[in-house]
Amino acid sequence: MSFFKKLKSVFSRLTGSASKIDEFELEDTLIEADFGVELAAKLTKELKRADDLSAALKVKLEEIMLPLIGEMQIDREKKPFVIVLEGVNGSGKTTTIAKLARMFQRQELTVDIAACDTFRAAATDQLSEWANRLGCRIFKADAQRDPASVAFEALSGAKTAQSDVLLVDTAGRLHNNTNLMTELAKLHRVLNKLDETAPHLTVLVLDATTGQNLVDQVREFGKVQPLSGGIITKLDGHAKGGAIVRIADEFKLPILGVGKGERETDFEKFSIDKFLKDLMG
Ligand SMILES: Nc1nc2c(ncn2[C@@H]2O[C@H](COP(=O)(O)OP(=O)(O)OP(=O)(O)O)[C@@H](O)[C@H]2O)c(=O)[nH]1
Ligand SMILES: [Mg+2]
Known part of the structure; x- marks a missing residue:
């Protein structure tokens, strides 16, 4: 199973059933999906109490990534x-x-x-x-x-x-x-x-x-x-x-x-x- 699919499946099983979240399974899946050990641990800690896991993950990703989303823009004064x-x-x-x-x-x-x-x-x-x-x-x-x-x-x-x-x-x-x-x-x-x-x-x-x-x-x-x-x-x-x-x-x-x-x-x-x-x- 691809890592994406696996993460999807963990999420689909866990979403909306906060009490049943197996944090080890969540952490392992994040590690397997290449989040890295450190970030996986940090995210698991923050996500495990979430009522809605996918909504909580979205908030986390926005925190990390929104400030970094840019565009390929040029300065027209510079030629080339x-x-x-x-x-x-x-x-x-x-x-x-x-x-x-x-x-x-x-x-x-x-x-x-x-x-x-x-x-x-x-x-x-x-x-x-x-x-x-x-x-x-x-x-x-x-x-x-x-x-x-x-x-x-x-x-x-x-x-x-x-x-x-x-x-x-x-x-x-x-x-x-x-x-x-x-x-x-x-x-x-x-x-x-x-x-x-x-x-x-x-x-x-x-x-x-x-x-x-x-x-x-x-x-x-x-x-x-x-x-x-x-x-x-x-x-x-x-x-x-x-x-x-x-x-x-x-x-x-x-x-x-x-x-x-x-x-x-x-x-x-x-x-x-x-x-x-x-x-x-
Ligand atoms: N599916 C998909 N294939 C891509 C994408 N970008 C590049 N490829 C394919 O990946 C292969 C390598 O792409 P290149 O653009 O030749 O990569 P490169 O970095 O110039 O490679 P080198 O010149 O060998 O260093 C090609 O078959 C591309 O068609 C993409 O966004 N999606
Ligand atoms: Mg090339």
């Missing part, structure tokens, strides 16, 4: 407004770039894309396909070129063209993690050298189905460059949603949007109501 997308491989960076490009285009903004994942040739091909489809300018280079040099060319080009937004794709995997982080740091330095206010947003893309690992991802990427916020992808799947609450609670990381599918239109603002609906059916 530079957004770097980071995250482990497969988290959804490239797809999220397509979603953001599409969203900004609908706001009548011109969007350029920098293909700074030069680790694999296929990464640039995937992004080029999206750029073609969406009609965005793409700055790219041969595989194995220094990503920072692609970033340099892209920001220079986007500045000259007076583009509104520059979306920067990055690699999720290199030969090792240290390389990845060193390379990211260099990319940030190069952007910052060309425009001392750039990047304007550094966004971590987090795959909701990954569970507990999200905690390490936020910690590690946050060491390279302070994170402006996270975008949660694959909330359409069988996400172990608890980890999202945990990173909000632990890191106070703003949630700037969610991905709910593989198409460029599958992007929306995070909603606690929808999240709870997924959680409890």
Whole structure:
């Protein structure tokens, strides 16, 4: 049984029957749903006396998450407004770039894309396909070129063209993690050298189905460059949603949007109501 289903089933059995709440079962289920031991214990303590468990959980989630719900907004004075997308491989960076490009285009903004994942040739091909489809300018280079040099060319080009937004794709995997982080740091330095206010947003893309690992991802990427916020992808799947609450609670990381599918239109603002609906059916 998926963790979501399990949580749902505990909730459906427990909701409205406060006296029968088995706090151990509730705590275990929260832990299994990736809320983490600490937050699960805290929530259990606060929820166990609730008359209506789901209503009480909603209040708790609102306490933790409402202040952190944000949006992808740009400052139109900055030309281009530079957004770097980071995250482990497969988290959804490239797809999220397509979603953001599409969203900004609908706001009548011109969007350029920098293909700074030069680790694999296929990464640039995937992004080029999206750029073609969406009609965005793409700055790219041969595989194995220094990503920072692609970033340099892209920001220079986007500045000259007076583009509104520059979306920067990055690699999720290199030969090792240290390389990845060193390379990211260099990319940030190069952007910052060309425009001392750039990047304007550094966004971590987090795959909701990954569970507990999200905690390490936020910690590690946050060491390279302070994170402006996270975008949660694959909330359409069988996400172990608890980890999202945990990173909000632990890191106070703003949630700037969610991905709910593989198409460029599958992007929306995070909603606690929808999240709870997924959680409890
Ligand atoms: N269901 C679903 N699938 C998604 C979502 N976002 C991305 N995907 C899929 O997840 C897979 C990986 O997405 P990418 O955008 O290529 O991920 P990436 O972070 O760029 O991966 P690397 O380039 O390997 O580091 C693809 O098959 C996407 O179609 C989402 O919100 N929901
Ligand atoms: Mg990619």
